[in-house]
Amino acid sequence: MTISADERDALYKVIYSRRDVRGQFLxxxxxxxxxxxxxxxxxxAPSVGFMQPWDxxxxxxxxxxxxxKAGFETAHAEAAAMFEGAKREQYRSFKLEGILEAPVGVCVTCDRTRSGEVVIGRTANPEMDLYSSVCAVQNLWLAARAENLGVGWVSIIHHDSVRQALGIPEHIVPVAWLCIGYVSFFHxxxxxxxxxxxxxxxxxxxxHQEQW
Structure with a gap:
């Protein structure tokens, strides 16, 4: 399948106009x-050994x-304490999530047991299944932008908070909480x-060319 020049340009437009949306949700x-x-x-998305570890x-x-949101607030306060001086105040001033404003939240997870213990491509680097789920996040994000939907990845939250709120089994890894919705504008x-x-x-x- 050959990609036309117009299709190529549309893909790059989506990539370059993708934003982490926090405060513009409708x-x-x-x-x-x-x-x-x-x-x-x-x-x-691509996945190691075609294991498709996501839910x-x-x-x-x-x-x-x-x-x-409550889980975010806890982690957010912890994070603020890690910065010093002006950086702490600037951090506190940022709008870093749209959990309640966005009409939809999607949690992307990784089931590291899905294809058994031995998975093609995961033998030397066992974290490849987690990377695969992150590829699913990126695919979702770009597709959402092509649909004129905003997406915000809320990374300031502990996995256990997400597990408890959503009833996720202990062996499943929450990879991303994504706020999704139409927005008033994109930055x-x-x-x-x-x-x-x-x-x-x-x-x-x-x-780098050839070597670091």
């Missing part, structure tokens, strides 16, 4: 067929999302870059 519901397409894109827990219930550049937290690094500084 209350508009996400249609089932749209969410299905986005989840199907996630399900077509997707779709959460619309406000009370459940309030439990996730032109990442918010942390705008805030001066960190700059985007130059690609030339990160590419």
């Amino acid at each position: 209350a508009d519901p996400v249609p089932e067929e749209v969410l299905r397409r986005v989840l199907d894109a996630a399900h077509h 997707f827990v779709v959460v619309r219930d406000f009370e459940v999302r309030k439990q996730i 032109d550049t990442p918010e942390l870059e705008q805030a001066g937290w960190l700059p985007r690094l130059a690609l030339e500084e990160l590419v």
Whole structure:
């Protein structure tokens, strides 16, 4: 299958316009067929040994999302204490999640037992199954952007908080809590870059030829 120039350009547009959305979510519901397409894109991510270790827990219930929010608040306070001085105050000023504002939350997990103990490609590097689930997150994120949906990854939360709120078995690893919904606008550049937290690094500084 050959990709046309227009299709190539559309893919790059999606990649470069993807944002981690925190505060622009609208209350508009996400249609089932749209969410299905986005989840199907996630399900077509590459996975080590074709083990497909992911599951997707779709959460619309406000009370459940309030439990996730409480878990975020606990981890958020812990994180703030790790920064010092002006950085701590700047960190506290950031809007870092949209758990209650977004109409849908999706938890992406990893079942590390799904294909047994020995998995093609996971023998030397056992963490490859976790990376596979992260690939599913990226697929979901890009597909959502192509659907004009915003996505925010809430990483400031302990796995046990997510497990308890969603009834996830102990052997399943929660990889990502994603806030999903239509938004009022997408930022032109990442918010942390705008805030001066960190700059985007130059690609030339990160590419090595032949050896490090």
